[in-house]
Amino acid sequence: MPEPRLAAGVWVSAYLARLGQANIPAYVIAHGDETAGAVLVKCARLDGTAQLYAREWDFETDARPWRITTDGPEPDVDAAIRRQRGFDPDLWVIEIESRDGRTLLDQEGLA
Numbered sequence: 001m002p003e004p005r006l007a008a009g010v011w012v013s014a015y016l017a018r019l020g021q022a023n024i025p026a027y028v029i030a031h032g033d034e035t036a037g038a039v040l041v042k043c044a045r046l047d048g049t050a051q052l053y054a055r056e057w058d059f060e061t062d063a064r065p066w067r068i069t070t071d072g073p074e075p076d077v078d079a080a081i082r083r084q085r086g087f088d089p090d091l092w093v094i095e096i097e098s099r100d101g102r103t104l105l106d107q108e109g110l111a
Helices: 008-021 074-087
Strands: 026-030 039-044 049-055 066-073 092-097
Touching: 008 026, 008 039, 008 092, 039 074, 049 074, 066 074
Parallel strands: 039 092
Antiparallel strands: 026 092, 039 049, 049 066
């Protein structure tokens, strides 16, 4: 049975609080639907590159792990975000600034 999902706005608030506790700067750059909006996480590495994370279904386990969907020059990552927002206006986008690429997405409770 799939695990119950938090409303997107609640998850985003909790994630931002967790990042704040870890002293990782983060910003909501696109406010999506409070209840059912999907979430993208951009990690700007402050060297002109970035990674873009999205949750994707793993149909074998019925889990929704975070996966890197775009990795490279920051303008390319920004273009990928614009494309996604173009067909999903309910999408949330969170931007993290982390030289070492820490996102905390691999921690228990954030999956």
